[in-house]
Amino acid sequence: MYERTQSHISLRELDHESHQKIDRPYELLHVLEFSSSRRRMSVIVRNVENQLLLLSKGSDSVMLERLSKNSQDFVAVTMDHVKDALIEAAADEIERDLILLGATAVEDKLQIGVPECIEKLENAGIKIWVITGDKMETAINIGYACSLLREDMEQIVITLDSPEIIELEKKGDKEAVAKASRESVANQIRRGTLLLSSYEGRSVSPALIIDGKSLSFVLSQNLEGSFLHLAVSCASVICCRSTPKQKALVTRLVKKGTGRTTLAIGDGANDVGMLQEADIGVGISGVEGMQAAMSSDFAIAQFRFLERLLLVHGHWCYRRISMMVCYFFYKNIAFGFTLFWFEAYASFSGQPAYNDWYMSCYNVFFTSLPVIALGVFDQDVSPRLCLMNPELYKEGIQDILFSWPRILGWILNGIICSVVVFFFTTSSAVHQAFRGDGRVVDFEVLGVYMYSCVVWTVNCQMAISINYFTWMQHLVIWGSIAFWYAFLLIYGAFPPLFSTTAYQVFVEACGPSPFFWLGTMLVVVSCLLPYLLYRTVQTEFFPMPHDSIQKWQRETSDGRRGKLREKDTLLCK
Structure with a gap:
């Protein structure tokens, strides 16, 4: 491309007949913009012969699925060049008898106070789901860092990275891939549900981990009900490799499927749809810009401030509104x-x-x-005691004060x-x-x-x-x-x-x-x-829980300004 105006594009092409470079103008009619969910973009142009052409570019996994049947030979030839197994074998032969020079590590640190905040929110009876665009390994590591996953917790992993499906994808049979993927996801959900039945009576429930491919079949192949039943029964849920649209759809599924109040928190532009879909959207302003904060109901500077927003102000607001309505x-x-x-x-x-x-x-x-x-x-309880006794928040979840x-x-x-x-x-x-x-x-x-x-x-x-x-x-x-x-x-x-x-x-x-x-x-x-x-x-x-804490607060000699002893925490358990 050597020249472009608002309505025309000029390309310098190789002429098939003369084998000479010639200049050909194209009229630009429309642009199909790129998006993270489409993973491609296209332009519609008209050439000098008055032919309409669609020119597209995108990732190979998306573009190869959209080729015509006449181009399947090209797909086969292209995929034939991908000799992953042979390349891995050759690399294994080469990479021998090495000498250790050193080691590097890259750490994606969590914000200060995130694990402690999540632990208190769990003690308050709040179910926490992680919906991220990171790959599965990174999402699992984040789960362990946030204490959402523990060593004694069994993991139910739903993924489509099976050899059978990978082989079908290489063949390019889209219908067979879709059918096999749906059956695989349905079978994995059934196995997870059977595993849950063996956990009845236990104090620890398993965790559910699902990737973006599997999630797309769950949300579009009438598997929402069985997936939601499995997910709400698990202690933690991690959705990885999720697109912005999937984040919003999962939030909608939980909101409508359970009838519970949902809160979404995010810090990037990819989280805007999820924040707007949830009943309450909390945006974190910071490194990734202000789009999430501008699209949310509440904006905070760090994740750990969510603890005070919910356990203190959330508890107080629930009591105030409940008391106001009853008093009216x-x-x-x-x-x-x-x-x-x-x-x-x-x-x-x-x-x-x-x-x-x-x-x-x-x-x-x-x-x-x-x-x-x-x-x-x-204020029924001081802010310090609200933070030290997250069980107080369960009064709102159980609707004790507005029944x-x-x-x-x-x-x-x-x-x-x-x-x-x-x-x-x-x-x-x-x-x-x-x-x-x-x-x-x-x-x-x-x-x-x-x-x-x-x-x-x-x-x-x-x-x-x-x-x-x-x-x-x-x-x-x-x-x-x-x-x-x-x-x-x-x-x-x-x-x-x-x-x-x-x-x-x-x-x-x-x-x-x-x-x-x-x-x-x-x-x-x-x-x-x-x-x-x-x-x-x-x-x-x-x-009730707040009665016990109020009584302790009155009887303590140093009152609200004193330091709570370690043995006096969690008074309402």
């Missing part, structure tokens, strides 16, 4: 059911229990900030609180003198009385449920209660045209009444007693 159910049921009880009490006459502004502001001003503080700041029994328990707690609030306030206030002049309550005063009890109860419930108190928690919890009384004063000061039933109700009726303050305190204590009793019994007799 609780506080709205506690408030909403008082309306239901009141309507039944008023014979469903349509008499409102609360002023319209009270109901509008309940979830906006009086109970919202404590929930936000819970979702942002709450149906727990959700129904909070719903029941809300119903109990609504019953206590309504029936205690009505039975204690309706038939007795409430104001200083001896008058009993009316509906407006009863509504403020009930509403005050609800606001106190749900905020105090948050105070005894929260694990990590700072000035922020104190501010939003007690500030929400104080803001309710400030709202009563300000809103009640407006003329009746605007404040309607709230006009001076706190200043004239509720505030001066000792019965109002004493009754509110008794109602709040009565509402919280069932939960306090449950927590006491559960913590003392049926403690």
Whole structure:
């Protein structure tokens, strides 16, 4: 090629007739770009005779498979030159009686803290798969370096490097190669499944290792189900010689086949598809560029930071979200059911229990900030103890804190609180003198009385449920209660045209009444007693992992800042 424009290419060729070099122009029509999965590229051109030509280049294993039947003789002649056995024999004859001069070694070091991080993630109950483009020997060495493979662990290896398949590939019979490869992969999966049955009751499970060729047949020949059943039963899975597309397909297979949440971590452009396919993508920024980090949900600088991301922030976020959702159910049921009880009490006459502004502001001003503080700041265990006790992470895997029994328990707690609030306030206030002049309550005063009890109860419930108190928690919890009384004063000061039933109700009726303050305190204590009793019994007799660690943290004299002794680790085992 001696000249090229955007639309034309000029080649200097040898003319078959004149045996002279001539210049021939070609019109460039289209380029089929190279990709790591295709392993070839092609161009479509038109010559001066108006013929369309496809010119391709690529690896021999890919190109020879795509030759026409008329070119099979050329394939045979080409493959005939590959005398691997003869060359090896000749080399063996030559390489004799050598003198040792020295030795070299190349080490592909893992990042600092990778083996320790993987060990903690395994202790946390996380299944770890390695999907790499490295060859099998390198992948196995990485597995041993990361402690994914151990000497006492048997390996189930699925590969297509058998002599029979290699012989068929030399013959160039693509259909026979595909058929034999599929049968070989299916047989190896069946043998691995039979081997697993002999491991029932043992503490150590085998590891599964599969190469890229075998993986391509697994993903395209209806073998996904049997392969996935085998893989999820193994202690570790290593997929080597995998293309970027295979990485994404394996991630999709695990995500859809098991229904579990998947996390993918990678540092190169080849990992982008896998990161985007997984539920959570974590990109490592560094030597191989920023493509993985830019395509991920989270970006970290080193692999070992994944330990803190999952075991600390993952555990905290699970607790915070679980508690937030349950608390939302609780506080709205506690408030909403008082309306239901009141309507039944008023014979469903349509008499409102609360002023319209009270109901509008309940979830906006009086109970919202404590929930936000819970979702942002709450910590049941310190970061150091989370890292030293990875078993805490199993609470999320086993869905202990967001199960149906727990959700129904909070719903029941809300119903109990609504019953206590309504029936205690009505039975204690309706038939007795409430104001200083001896008058009993009316509906407006009863509504403020009930509403005050609800606001106190749900905020105090948050105070005894929260694990990590700072000035922020104190501010939003007690500030929400104080803001309710400030709202009563300000809103009640407006003329009746605007404040309607709230006009001076706190200043004239509720505030001066000792019965109002004493009754509110008794109602709040009565509402919280069932939960306090449950927590006491559960913590003392049926403690969860975080309960044990919290108890140890409280009883240790040096607390969160002290050093954990070696014998005190893994408290929740």
